[in-house]
Amino acid sequence: MQERCVFCRISAGEEWGAIVWDDGERFVFMDRYPVTVGHTLVAPKSHRNDVLEMTEDDVGKLFSLAARVARAIKTSLNPAGINILQNNGAAAGQVIFHAHVHVIPRYQSPVDNPIKTPGKNRLKVTEGELLETASVIREAMRGV
Numbered sequence: 001m002q003e004r005c006v007f008c009r010i011s012a013g014e015e016w017g018a019i020v021w022d023d024g025e026r027f028v029f030m031d032r033y034p035v036t037v038g039h040t041l042v043a044p045k046s047h048r049n050d051v052l053e054m055t056e057d058d059v060g061k062l063f064s065l066a067a068r069v070a071r072a073i074k075t076s077l078n079p080a081g082i083n084i085l086q087n088n089g090a091a092a093g094q095v096i097f098h099a100h101v102h103v104i105p106r107y108q109s110p111v112d113n114p115i116k117t118p119g120k121n122r123l124k125v126t127e128g129e130l131l132e133t134a135s136v137i138r139e140a141m142r143g144v
């Protein structure tokens with residue numbers, strides 16, 4: 001049997017993650033290596049390598065939840081803007097091969113603060129900070 005990927009292990013509670021939301025089919029959690037404060041990931045709970053392995057309906061639900069997360073981030077963290085990004089395949093910048101959508105709050109203009117993915121420009125944050133941000137976004141999701 002193939003070893004489960006890191007996002008499957010986070011989803012199952014076998015590995016630490018700052019979980020924001022779990023609707024049984026999809027889950028929302030803080031990126032461990034955020035490019036900005038509030039950088040959040042939305043993923044299906046059942047393993048799919050990328051959205052090309054998902055039904056159109058499931059992709060729609062994934063992005064619907066990402067839009068809800070974006071609204072919650074807007075109301076709670078009040079960024080100037082928000083990127084919703086999704087990468088498929090190493091050539092497209094995908095690093096973890098479990099389908100996921102990035103919701104990235106932006107506090108400055110992209111000229112001042114370009115996103116460099118993958119790997120570059122990541123913030124150093126503690127688990128406590130991630131849990132706190134997760135809690136703030138979770139609270140906001142109840143109201144949007």
Ligand SMILES: [Zn+2]
Nearest residue numbers: 005008047098
């Ligand atoms: Zn997985």
